[in-house]
Amino acid sequence: MAHPAWWLVNGDLDQQGPGSDASTLRALETLAELPSTPRIADMGCGPGRQTLALARATGGHIAALDLLPPFLKRLRTRAEGAGLADRIALVQSDMARPPFAASSFDLIWSEGAVYNVGFEAGLARWGELLRPGGLAAVTELSWIGEPPTETLAFWQGHYPEMADVEANCKRAERAGYRVLDHFALPHSDWRAYYDPIEARAAKLRPRYADDPRALAAIGHQDHEIEIFEGSRGSYSYVFYLLRKD
Numbered sequence: 001m002a003h004p005a006w007w008l009v010n011g012d013l014d015q016q017g018p019g020s021d022a023s024t025l026r027a028l029e030t031l032a033e034l035p036s037t038p039r040i041a042d043m044g045c046g047p048g049r050q051t052l053a054l055a056r057a058t059g060g061h062i063a064a065l066d067l068l069p070p071f072l073k074r075l076r077t078r079a080e081g082a083g084l085a086d087r088i089a090l091v092q093s094d095m096a097r098p099p100f101a102a103s104s105f106d107l108i109w110s111e112g113a114v115y116n117v118g119f120e121a122g123l124a125r126w127g128e129l130l131r132p133g134g135l136a137a138v139t140e141l142s143w144i145g146e147p148p149t150e151t152l153a154f155w156q157g158h159y160p161e162m163a164d165v166e167a168n169c170k171r172a173e174r175a176g177y178r179v180l181d182h183f184a185l186p187h188s189d190w191r192a193y194y195d196p197i198e199a200r201a202a203k204l205r206p207r208y209a210d211d212p213r214a215l216a217a218i219g220h221q222d223h224e225i226e227i228f229e230g231s232r233g234s235y236s237y238v239f240y241l242l243r244k245d
């Protein structure tokens with residue numbers, strides 16, 4: 001269980017990972033073969049930034065799945081506020097065992113979340129939920145250049161499975177997909193995630209000055225951001241746009 005300070009820093013942010021509506025829409029535009037009202041599953045939806053963007057941009061129905069009830073509750077409030085609640089079904093479940101029938105979706109979406117079950121394993125499991133010829137758009141933290149030593153050491157410690165784009169394309173193929181396209185999220189998508197975290201951490205640090213565990217939780221975020229800014233653009237989340245073979 002994360003320290004409560006982690007939840008105070010991150011818990012009610014509108015997005016729980018790097019991304020933007022512009023990147024979500026860019027990925028969607030690549031998937032031109034969708035029906036006019038696609039059936040979509042959004043795995044690890046969190047508070048639903050991308051869920052809302054997908055609902056606005058398509059006439060589709062979205063099953064928004066996440067393990068954590070507070071995120072689903074927040075998405076419900078946002079969907080109701082945006083008048084989109086009738087097209088977004090909230091599903092509390094483990095993304096490794098999604099409670100959906102085979103072939104029940106035209107599109108599987110997942111931003112910043114498949115790492116929880118592993119890129120290849122997640123894609124393979126979710127592929128069973130897609131109709132033949134169904135599509136998938138999934139982001140995965142990926143090497144896109146030569147990392148400085150400290151960057152490499154940090155991510156080898158925190159996410160040893162992290163691979164480059166070529167290796168991830170091979171993983172997607174092994175999981176039963178054809179790679180249609182891929183692109184790396186821009187620096188601004190990371191700042192959209194990190195800027196609110198930095199602002200919140202600055203407010204919380206004095207309040208938790210006597211709580212070493214809380215300060216450590218806040219410091220962990222600071223360190224991740226330092227690593228990112230010192231990484232010379234050697235990694236990013238990459239959108240993989242896929243078609244089930």
Ligand SMILES: C[S@@+](CC[C@H](N)C(=O)[O-])C[C@H]1O[C@@H](n2cnc3c(N)ncnc32)[C@H](O)[C@@H]1O
Pocket residue numbers: 014015016017018019043044045046047048049050065066067068071093094095096110111112113116
């Ligand atoms: C980094 S956040 C990304 C959330 C959202 N897609 C976004 O970009 O704002 C990862 C999400 O995966 C969810 N999650 C983690 N493990 C999960 C699991 N086994 N099954 C379902 N959701 C899970 C977390 O609760 C969290 O909402």
